[in-house]
Amino acid sequence: MKQKLIWIFILSLSLSSSFAQKRGQLAECRSLSLPKEKADWFREAKFGMFLHWGLYSMLEGSYKGRTLPDTTLRHGKSWYAEWIQPRLEVPMPEYKALAKSFNPIKYNAEAWVREAKNAGMRYIVLTSKHHDGFALWDSTVSDFDVMNTPYRRDVIDELVKACQKYDMKYGFYYSHWQDWTYKGGALPHWKPKVADKDFEKYWQEKALPQVEELLVKYNPDLLWFDTWNEETHITEKRRDELIALIRANSDKCLINGRICFTNPGENIDFLEMFDNAYPEEIISKPWQTPATMQHSWGYHAKDYNWKSADEMLRYLVNNTSKGGNYLLNIGPKADGSFPTPALRRLREMGAWLMANGEAVYGAKPLDIECPEDVYVTQKTTNGKHYAYVFLTKPIDLFALNINAKKASVLDTGQEIYVYTDKLIFEKGEEYEAIFTIPSDLFRDSSIQVIKVELQ
Numbered sequence: 410m411k412q413k414l415i416w417i418f419i420l421s422l423s424l425s426s427s428f429a430q431k432r433g434q435l436a437e438c439r440s441l442s443l444p445k446e447k448a449d450w451f452r453e454a455k456f457g458m459f460l461h462w463g464l465y466s467m468l469e470g471s472y473k474g475r476t477l478p479d480t481t482l483r484h485g486k487s488w489y490a491e492w493i494q495p496r497l498e499v500p501m502p503e504y505k506a507l508a509k510s511f512n513p514i515k516y517n518a519e520a521w522v523r524e525a526k527n528a529g530m531r532y533i534v535l536t537s538k539h540h541d542g543f544a545l546w547d548s549t550v551s552d553f554d555v556m557n558t559p560y561r562r563d564v565i566d567e568l569v570k571a572c573q574k575y576d577m578k579y580g581f582y583y584s585h586w587q588d589w590t591y592k593g594g595a596l597p598h599w600k601p602k603v604a605d606k607d608f609e610k611y612w613q614e615k616a617l618p619q620v621e622e623l624l625v626k627y628n629p630d631l632l633w634f635d636t637w638n639e640e641t642h643i644t645e646k647r648r649d650e651l652i653a654l655i656r657a658n659s660d661k662c663l664i665n666g667r668i669c670f671t672n673p674g675e676n677i678d679f680l681e682m683f684d685n686a687y688p689e690e691i692i693s694k695p696w697q698t699p700a701t702m703q704h705s706w707g708y709h710a711k712d713y714n715w716k717s718a719d720e721m722l723r724y725l726v727n728n729t730s731k732g733g734n735y736l737l738n739i740g741p742k743a744d745g746s747f748p749t750p751a752l753r754r755l756r757e758m759g760a761w762l763m764a765n766g767e768a769v770y771g772a773k774p775l776d777i778e779c780p781e782d783v784y785v786t787q788k789t790t791n792g793k794h795y796a797y798v799f800l801t802k803p804i805d806l807f808a809l810n811i812n813a814k815k816a817s818v819l820d821t822g823q824e825i826y827v828y829t830d831k832l833i834f835e836k837g838e839e840y841e842a843i844f845t846i847p848s849d850l851f852r853d854s855s856i857q858v859i860k861v862e863l864q
């Protein structure tokens with residue numbers, strides 16, 4: 410018996426080292442970067458759904474009479490409900506035991522995907538494992554997963570199938586740096602820093618094998634890694650090791666810049682802004698803003714800080730006009746349903762995009778100066794060149810440096826009066842188009858799009 414156990418041990422050692430070897434060899438064969446055109450779909454998609462869902466959703470932002478943010482606790486000052494365990498000092502065994510009652514009977518992957526589709530979203534990113542280390546899929550690497558809950562269904566597998574059915578791109582958030590339940594995984598910044606050798610063990614035993622598992626089992630279109638300026642363990646070597654692993658297993662999976670926030674390097678496929686951060690300049694590399702509807706990412710029943718659909722559409726429009734995407738988060742409830750305020754906003758945004766999506770999807774930035782709260786994109790369709798002007802506040806008259814032939818309201822087709830002037834300067838000539846906007850245009854929607862045919 411003892412001898413048999415020794416053999417099993419030797420076999421598993423040699424298997425894991427042969428996996429590691431295979432990883433190394435495969436990685437050597439492929440370049441660390443993907444051809445740029447692999448990100449074309451992402452550039453054109455503009456709008457995606459982010460989903461933070463896990464055991465923390467069950468606590469809804471409150472624990473034993475305390476609710477986040479709780480300033481009486483040393484580290485309780487945050488709305489982030491997915492951080493409830495360390496911030497409200499939930500004892501870890503108690504937190505982990507939530508898995509014993511995780512049973513999202515209302516989870517319906519197809520309903521989620523349909524909701525995203527109706528909202529005008531073109532890709533979905535779900536937290537496969539957040540900082541608490543709990544995996545939403547059937548993981549052979551760790552028992553702390555959805556198969557060890559009363560639900561016993563592979564949530565990720567169901568979502569992937571639904572996305573494939575509805576032709577929706579999909580990806581996974583994977584917390585590669587912080588892991589609060591596996592020895593060696595990084596901890597919140599106020600806790601003792603883990604020793605690098607312990608981190609390396611976690612990295613080899615859990616992080617890399619789980620990422621490989623996600624790639625092999627579900628073939629994602631993108632992976633979303635999470636670091637911010639406090640991280641220290643993701644060295645260049647580890648960053649590149651993770652990139653190599655992804656490239657070895659997929660020739661399409663895009664990688665976000667937060668794989669290493671302070672040093673993403675040249676081989677990532679798109680930049681990831683900081684949470685709710687909206688650049689004011691055009692950025693040429695593909696990029697996106699991860700954004701919340703409330704303050705929290707995970708479901709928080711008492712976070713009433715909902716942004717209006719109009720405000721969120723303005724962020725979408727801002728990002729589109731700067732060449733970036735908007736990844737908007739929903740925190741589903743523990744039973745798998747979407748909170749009603751989130752549904753209302755998704756549907757309202759979807760209706761706006763139904764009328765105005767032409768100015769968003771596949772549109773490129775137009776590098777001209779705009780008045781405040783006015784944004785522009787451009788596109789060529791059937792050989793004609795158009796500019797799309799987004800007005801996000803009532804305005805009567807404004808000028809843009811474009812040579813406009815004619816203009817109309819995108820949604821209704823109503824003609825808009827535009828007069829183009831040619832200005833001659835020493836350095837050359839410039840065009841200035843002056844638009845007169847009817848005041849009743851903003852009665853229905855505070856964001857209107859003017860489609861302008863250019864000369």
Ligand code: FHN
Nearest residue numbers: 489491492635637684699706
């Ligand atoms: O700590 C996480 C947070 O919970 C959430 O996942 C966001 C999403 O961008 N990322 C980290 C904070 O930036």
